Amino acid sequence: MLPGRFEELVANMPPRAIMDEAHFDETAEMIDRLMTIPRHTKGQAAYLETLVQLVEAYETKHHAMEPESLSGVDALKALLAEHEMNASDLARLLGVHASMGSKLLKGERSLTVEHLLKLAGHFGVKPELFISTA
Incomplete structure (x- = not known):
């Protein structure tokens, strides 16, 4: 069960710039776990948005289509x-x-x-x- 408060989620896995595929996978896994929750608390929603933005930034830089x-x-x-x-x-x-x-x-x-x-x-x-x- 994931915490409902943003601060507790950050303590569990602090959001930081994604620098490699292992961290990308870890972040994507946390996003998947959050996505299974039917109704997010405000803290969960804010944390999810933060992780999504980090993943998008990494994908833009490292997985961009040519x-x-x-x-x-x-x-x-x-x-x-x-x-x-x-x-x-x-x-x-x-x-x-x-x-x-x-x-x-x-x-x-x-x-x-x-x-x-x-x-x-x-x-x-x-x-x-x-x-x-x-």
């Missing part, structure tokens, strides 16, 4: 995985038949301009990311 090294389909697959989406979710997002999501991810069909704009808006990226040919 857009120029990805094909458009690879970039799309990476974003879908990051957002825990699958081919069916992609089809719903684009407003196309369910089988089209799979065909797009296999490279059997091409994204339209409308698709590019929807994806860019949804993921907060530039449409060009999905048309690179690396």
